Amino acid sequence: MASGDEDKVLRQLVQNLRNDLSLLSNEAKKKYPAVKEAAERGAMKLKSVSEAPGFTLEVLSGMDDIVYPLLYACDSKNPKIVQLALSSLQRLIPNGAIPEKNVESTVAALQALVDAGVEELRVIQTVFLMASMATFIKGKVLVKILVLCFGLYKSRDTSVHSTAGVAIRQIVVALFDKLSKQLGAERSRQDKKKEGEEEQELPAGVTDAYLLFQDVCFLTNGDPPAWLPNTLEIEVNFGLELLEVVLRQYPSIFMTERLFSLLLTERVCPLVIKLFSPSSKYRLSSLPPGAPAMDKPTFGLSVRLLRILNILIRDFFAALVTQCEIFLSMLVRFLDSDKPMWQRTLAIEIFHSFCNQPQLFKLFCECYDMQEHSSKIFGDIINGLGAFIQSILTSNPATQFPLTVTGANAAGAGGGVVTIPVAIVTGLRPVHVFVVRGLTVQAESLPSNAHQKPTYLEMLDKSEVPTIPDGYSLVVGMTALLDAVGSVASVVNDDTIPPSTDKPGKGVKETMLSSSWSGALVAITHLLDACGDQETLQMILDAHHTCIRMCGILKMDSPRDAYLLALCRASLPSRYAPTLVVPPPKLTPRTMSFSEGSEVDATPLAPSPRSSTFSEKRVSETSARKKASDGGEGAEGSGTPPQVMRSLGGGGGGGGGTLPQQTSAVQQL
Numbered sequence: 138m139a140s141g142d143e144d145k146v147l148r149q150l151v152q153n154l155r156n157d158l159s160l161l162s163n164e165a166k167k168k169y170p171a172v173k174e175a176a177e178r179g180a181m182k183l184k185s186v187s188e189a190p191g192f193t194l195e196v197l198s199g200m201d202d203i204v205y206p207l208l209y210a211c212d213s214k215n216p217k218i219v220q221l222a223l224s225s226l227q228r229l230i231p232n233g234a235i236p237e238k239n240v241e242s243t244v245a246a247l248q249a250l251v252d253a254g255v256e257e258l259r260v261i262q263t264v265f266l267m268a269s270m271a272t273f274i275k276g277k278v279l280v281k282i283l284v285l286c287f288g289l290y291k292s293r294d295t296s297v298h299s300t301a302g303v304a305i306r307q308i309v310v311a312l313f314d315k316l317s318k319q320l321g322a323e324r325s326r327q328d329k330k331k332e333g334e335e336e337q338e339l340p341a342g343v344t345d346a347y348l349l350f351q352d353v354c355f356l357t358n359g360d361p362p363a364w365l366p367n368t369l370e371i372e373v374n375f376g377l378e379l380l381e382v383v384l385r386q387y388p389s390i391f392m393t394e395r396l397f398s399l400l401l402t403e404r405v406c407p408l409v410i411k412l413f414s415p416s417s418k419y420r421l422s423s424l425p426p427g428a429p430a431m432d433k434p435t436f437g438l439s440v441r442l443l444r445i446l447n448i449l450i451r452d453f454f455a456a457l458v459t460q461c462e463i464f465l466s467m468l469v470r471f472l473d474s475d476k477p478m479w480q481r482t483l484a485i486e487i488f489h490s491f492c493n494q495p496q497l498f499k500l501f502c503e504c505y506d507m508q509e510h511s512s513k514i515f516g517d518i519i520n521g522l523g524a525f526i527q528s529i530l531t532s533n534p535a536t537q538f539p540l541t542v543t544g545a546n547a548a549g550a551g552g553g554v555v556t557i558p559v560a561i562v563t564g565l566r567p568v569h570v571f572v573v574r575g576l577t578v579q580a581e582s583l584p585s586n587a588h589q590k591p592t593y594l595e596m597l598d599k600s601e602v603p604t605i606p607d608g609y610s611l612v613v614g615m616t617a618l619l620d621a622v623g624s625v626a627s628v629v630n631d632d633t634i635p636p637s638t639d640k641p642g643k644g645v646k647e648t649m650l651s652s653s654w655s656g657a658l659v660a661i662t663h664l665l666d667a668c669g670d671q672e673t674l675q676m677i678l679d680a681h682h683t684c685i686r687m688c689g690i691l692k693m694d695s696p697r698d699a700y701l702l703a704l705c706r707a708s709l710p711s712r713y714a715p716t717l718v719v720p721p722p723k724l725t726p727r728t729m730s731f732s733e734g735s736e737v738d739a740t741p742l743a744p745s746p747r748s749s750t751f752s753e754k755r756v757s758e759t760s761a762r763k764k765a766s767d768g769g770e771g772a773e774g775s776g777t778p779p780q781v782m783r784s785l786g787g788g789g790g791g792g793g794g795t796l797p798q799q800t801s802a803v804q805q806l
Contacts, residue, residue: 147194150232151187154203155180157225161210164221169213175206198234204243211246214253223259230266240273244281251285257297261289265304268311275345280365283308283349287369302375309349309379313387316346320390347396353379354404358411373412377441378597380405381448388452398456406449406460412442413467436479437600444594447487454497458504465501465514469521474528479593479602482610485525486591488518489613492620495627502649516652519621523660526614530571530667569612570669615677618660622680625649629687650687654696657684658703665707674780 158180165173182202186192197203203225210222226243229235235243244267247260264282267274274282286308289301320343352362357376361367384391384405391397446464454461470476471484491497498515505514596603628634629646636644661681668674681704688697 143194147192147197150228150234151183151197153228154225155183157221157228158183158203158206161206161218161221161225164218165210165213169209169215169218172206172209172213172218175209179203179206194232194234198232199236201236201239203229204235204239208239208242208246211250214250214255216255219250219256220259223256223263226263227266230263231269235273237273240267241278241281243267244278244285248281248285251288257289257292257294258300261286261297261300261304265300265307268304268307274308274311279308279312279345279349284366284369287371290375306379306382309382310386312346312349313383313390316343317387317390319343320394347400350380350383350397351400351404354400354408358404358408374438374441377438377445381441381445384445384448384452388448391453392456401449401453401456402460405445406457409442409446409449410460410463412438435600436602437597439480439483440594440597440599443483443487447490447594450487451491451494451497454500462505462512462514465518466512469514469517472521472525474524477602478605478610481525482593482605482613485522485610485613485617486594488522489617489620490591492522492617493624495624495631498621498624498649499628499645502645502652506652507643507645507648513652515649516656519618519653520656522614522618522621523656523658526611526618526660527663529611529614530663569608569615569673571608571611571664571667571673572669615664618657619676619680621653622657622683625653626683626687629690647691647693650691650693650696654684654688654693654700658696658699662703662707665703671780678780 158176162173162176162180165176167173179200179202182200186196186200207222207225210218213219226235244264247263250256250260264286267282283305286301286305289297290305292298292301348364352365353371353376355362356365356369356371357373357380362369391401446468449457450461450464468484468487471480473481501515501518505511506516592609593603593605628649634645636646657680661677661684664677665674665681668677681700685697685700685704688694688700
């Protein structure tokens with residue numbers, strides 16, 4: 138007999154089982170004699186064995202006399218008897234007290250209950266407990282359990298549906314946990330192998346995880362499975378969820394094992410590309426049975442796809458360089474102004490998630506921008522961010538979601554205050570203030586994206602497009618841009634990166650800056666134009682100074698002068714803007730790139746914070762507020778020009794020869 142706490146647990150388990158068998162015998166009576174006889178025999182056997190010396194849990198787990206009456210009870214299909222049997226099984230399973238030889242027959246009995254529509258919720262709860270028995274659940278038994286779970290996942294009963302989904306996820310995680318442990322043990326053995334011995338691609342007994350993942354890819358893609366029954370179907374959203382769970386939790390398996398790496402390149406990536414294709418049809422869980430597939434992806438499906446795309450780029454870039462070029466180009470196109478705002482916001486949240494990763498940006502530049510016949514992906518990303526910010530600040534109001542005007546003067550065109558209810562979405566304190574289309578937008582700050590979860594990429598349970606305020610998208614775009622500037626600066630300031638020996642001046646540092654400076658400049662100047670609070674302004678100015686210092690360090694005079702000229706113009710009062718500055722160009726992801734030796738006209742590259750029809754139209758609307766903030770009738774500028782002027786005098790130049798040639802840029806004014 139066991140000792141201590143284990144002894145108490147075992148005694149309590151035996152007592153509960155004896156009570157269950159007694160109740161089962163009484164309930165069966167004459168109507169189900171086989172159940173009654175088996176229950177009485179099992180109770181007597183359990184009593185005699187448990188009272189004998191040396192009784193342990195291992196002894197109990199080998200007693201099939203306890204399992205047989207429970208299986209007979211399930212065969213009866215009597216709801217009350219079935220409830221008693223399932224309760225006893227739920228006592229045995231967590232303790233591993235079901236003999237291995239009875240596992241398959243137990244699963245068959247549960248499947249029969251599902252087919253008869255008896256106690257489906259209790260059945261799936263029992264299967265959920267069986268998912269932890271990774272030692273026994275494999276091969277054909279695993280297939281039968283998965284068929285049972287996927288069948289119950291289609292149930293209209295929300296409790297059965299959700300519990301079946303949890304059970305499937307638990308089975309998948311248990312399989313890959315087992316695989317991860319065995320691969321680790323196998324690698325340890327491989328290290329000790331003598332040279333010349335053959336290596337196995339996968340350890341024996343863990344192919345179930347590989348086959349299951351492959352079939353999930355097949356089924357999500359609408360193809361017949363290779364391992365599971367051909368009659369099995371899976372909804373696209375749920376299939377993507379299972380793929381995401383595995384890819385997020387077990388990246389090392391796909392990076393180290395050749396067969397799993399092939400699954401990434403041959404199954405997962407083509408699946409993602411196909412589902413993003415406009416010609417794809419989508420089988421969604423929200424559609425009624427027999428309804429035709431939808432032509433366009435819903436918000437929920439797009440969220441799932443983009444979350445997987447984010448994982449593939451961040452965690453598997455080294456293995457998927459070619460595929461990531463397609464993914465990143467696709468994400469940049471999602472930022473275009475002709476795309477729906479919800480799609481643009483999801484894309485900007487993904488860029489925000491890796492804009493503060495300098496090494497990832499460095500890889501983008503080395504693998505794409507520095508290659509002769511490759512897309513300039515890194516430059517496109519920065520230009521895309523700039524175009525996104527520019528479009529929000531300057532686009533026609535009809536192209537954006539409507540702004541909710543509040544305040545005493547809400548009905549008037551001048552002095553109206555727009556409060557974006559971002560607090561409803563993120564629960565953060567609003568601190569950023571921007572003037573957008575003549576109205577003041579209060580938007581919330583985002584913490585460092587190391588701790589920030591994206592808002593809309595986490596809305597996994599929504600199929601309808603939520604309302605997305607302009608303020609939220611603008612702040613995420615601004616934060617992503619400033620993080621990107623910081624990442625480029627981190628690479629430029631990294632002394633461990635050697636200069637290029639093959640092409641002097643064409644190393645990764647120079648390429649990153651030449652690909653990104655123009656897009657960052659246009660976005661920063663538009664942000665300076667629209668900024669309405671000093672804290673946000675200082676963040677933008679810090680990024681501006683960082684760009685100037687980088688240009689000085691790398692001796693890139695034309696970009697540096699363009700940044701200095703933009704800073705000088707930002708320091709001017711607004712009354713000088715209409716006569717001194719021409720309207721800025723419309724930025725697109727592939728415009729304005731800098732190459733060595735090119736002449737740059739700084740005027741169109743430096744849209745003034747006091748320029749364009751957007752700024753001129755806003756002067757009369759906000760003059761009263763500007764005069765009040767400056768404290769007098771004679772000052773027509775807001776509080777922004779003095780702060781920019783102080784910034785220009787105190788830190789506008791710096792880093793590697795910036796100051797000596799600053800005069801030429803300033804004299805243009």
